[in-house]
Amino acid sequence: MSTDVVTHPTYGNWRRPRRPGLGAFGLVGTFGVFGGLVLALLVSLISLLAAAGVIALMVMFLLPLMIRTQDGRNVYQLLMLRLGWLRRKANGSTTYVSGPLSQRPGGRFRPPGLLTRVVMTEGRDAYDRPFGVLHYPGKNLYTIVLGCEPDGGSLVDPDQVDVWVASWGEWLARLAHEPQLRGAAVIVETAPDPGTRLASEVLPRISDNAPAAARAVMEEVVYRYPSASSEMHTYIALTYGVRAGKKQDQQDIIAELAIRIPGLLAGLVGAGGGSAAPLSAERVAEVVRVAYDPAVAGEVLSVRAQHGGTGLEWEDAGPAAAVETVNAYQHDSGVSRSWLLTLAPRGTVRSSVLRGLLEAAPNTRRKRVALFYRPIDPGTSARIVEADRRAAQFMATSGRGMIQARAASEVRAAEQTAAEEASGAGLVEFSLMVTVTVDSADQLPDASVTVRNLQSAARLSLRPADRMQAAAFTCTLPVGILPWEHTLIPRELQEAL
Template sequence: MTTELAPHPTYGNWRRPKRPGLGPFGLIGTFGVFGGIVLALLVSLVSLPAALAVVALLALTLAPLIIRTQDGRNLYQLVALRIGWLRRKRKGAHTYVSGPLSPRPGGRFRPPGLLSRTTLYEGRDAYDRPFGVLHHRTRNTYTVVLGCEPDGGSLVDPDQVDVWVASWGEWLARLSHEPGLRGASVIVETAPDPGTRLANEVLPRIRDDAPAAARAVMHEVVERYPLASSEMHTYIALTYGAPAGKREHAEIVTDLAIRVPGLLTGLVGAGAGSAAPLSAERLAEVVRVAYDPAVAGDVLSARTLQGGTGLEWEDSGPAAAVETATAYRHDSGVSRTWLLTLAPRGTVRSNVLRGLLEAAPGTRRKRVALLYRPIDPATSARIVEADRRAAQFMATSGRGMVQARAASEVRAAEQTAAEEAAGAGLVEFSLMLTVTVDSAAQVADADVTVRNLQAAARLSLRPADRMQAAAFACTLPVGLLPWEHTLVPQELQEAL
């Protein structure tokens, strides 16, 4: 009798898109280099000192394009970030006050920042389930949020996990065929269990004539059990552009109601468990708790005892919020957000993000947002072919270790091209992490926690300094896509 150990599947082959252009210059910098050389040659026909001045000016202009951070940002982008932060501070845009005593019209607690120009509608899908639709008026996009209860990975066979991963990949590939889809995000939120649900379930059932020892045991269970447990919520936000020829909000909500059941069916096969769309009231509650974590227990009690909170979108924001260079203070919490700079190198196993997704001790709430940008099949074919040609060129022009690394790039590019030709989808992805603590003094401890978590997950993260408020909003399940809310168009940023 022989036994064979089942191999654990590994996953990988994600690639950073190749930047067009000459070396670190980018496409715009490359045009600047060749254009400057031609201009210097023409000026040298008239005056040699003038030609040298042109060359010096060209060097000073293009030098900041060479200096780049680990995530690919050049010196111009870093300077623009600091200038934007100083301008917001000078205008007072880094502070926010709402409510009846604030100067804002209406006297309500609207969400701030990128969520200030949003409207929440509600519709019903084919199964007569209510679902909320967020309309972002700035970019004229509509967001539907789905709530999931994923199956745990404990005591699950590797084959089943591999099936879930394959089904999740198929579901992401289907997003590239969704008409009008701009992007998707998966938000996993964890927090210590407040014990509200357990108390509401156990305490009313304790009888007065029960033995004192039994009553004491049940009270101790209600008091101590939440200290060692946590709650986890998973949300999937799908953001669509406004369809051409449809201007009425009711028509767009009806169109989205038809798509919701099909999207939920694909999620069940990917291990998402029971999935259902979030109603408008539930969506407002999620945002309200994110800005004021202290009310999480009250919200759970109201839902359990009264069946709902009756909270509206106009009252889901904070009463006061202050953005600093390194943190974001809002009502009863202080948050800091990190951005992904480098994905894990090589291959990983399915549990690589498990520690990052689990509740972290010493934190009030933690959200991990995976952002996806589906690419249509025609563009995907052009991208993989361009990467394949670039990898082959580097492999034939290098020597030594450079050539060995280029050969590995060729194998990865060939595999990507073969998978895309077989029907696989191409998706750009990133990750954002928000940690909320009780006070500013605990932010330093949160930094240490995040450093340990990213090391275990083989990720490289950097703080979203001087844009903490916007980054905090992007990790909420409200469908904010960072590339849709930049002053510089995405195509121009890629050319830099």
């Protein structure tokens, strides 16, 4: 009898980037502390009362920087979020109306918000397959969307799953070597199966001479099967940027992207992505159209099955009307609510930790889970892991008791990260968003309970994207919206806060 013990690998050791500066002050707060002390010292040479006033002002300025929420936001950031919401509500940008009777130029149904100025073009890759390219003129960003049908983990050996996970990690590590890549997003969308594809495959094949009983059985299968099944789609959006000050023809950029697509698809197939192919401009427009108006999902599938395509253009992929509130986003036939990741799972997890979150949720019209990745180049990765290693060693040698024990654990994690990075592993920043769409606002409380249960099973901590529901909804679409590329405050300054 064999006494070998089967061990399944676990995954973890993700750590939140260490904020520069003293404690919770951040880099800006640290400069404020030292600058305020120097100013108070100089003013004290003239008047002690004036120096006391300078110190009081410094404390009033720095105290909001020290008070932070669980996800690291300080009082100033919360205040800016509320002011931005009041400003958008005052100028009417929380309401969107399009179409022939609206004041929108052209009278068409362009997508709203962050997608208003997006230009859709199309190219062909080395295998002559069409692929859509979304161009963001303001940021000079280009996005391509890849669609895949993952094999899934059911009835698959654990060893094969481990190989897929390792291949996926290798694919993410290779993204750091992709020239001018700004980020990637993996969107997993689930929805109840309308039965259109099953009906189009089965009903035309029923013979006119078939027995009545056999015909009744097949028709009942077509009618009843979709009620217990769901459809799942996986999209990967890759966003590339053009260097500032460098002029490059758009056709040259599309040709360069066409060369990269086969290699990217080959890596996805090796990571368990199954059948993978680029999405055409029409397919991207269909996905966005169905997201804004879930009621037309069956019609879109039916038209595509009958005619091979819908002919939908990007200019008509948006909603006829949309209204954003504090905690919801209403658009055509659906009402959506989005959540943002605040804390990744602590400790180690299995490869199936997100399975429940990715599966179809009951009593929802559509659900999208978006994972965002920002690959870091090897040079920057080495500097980050070395800085974290030195900081962890300093904390371990300067504390006592429980603080010292926790710091020792940080040292081990930092040493492991440094060793893996030195052996060729990539360093990637990641986040997650979840959007749930229901038929009416009365169903949102039940959807919130569902998401709360799913996040507990996945060991995640999520918070509602209040006062930015429209932007969060757009980020979970497979259109290449990277949140850190579309903020008013630069990412470097946000990290310093």
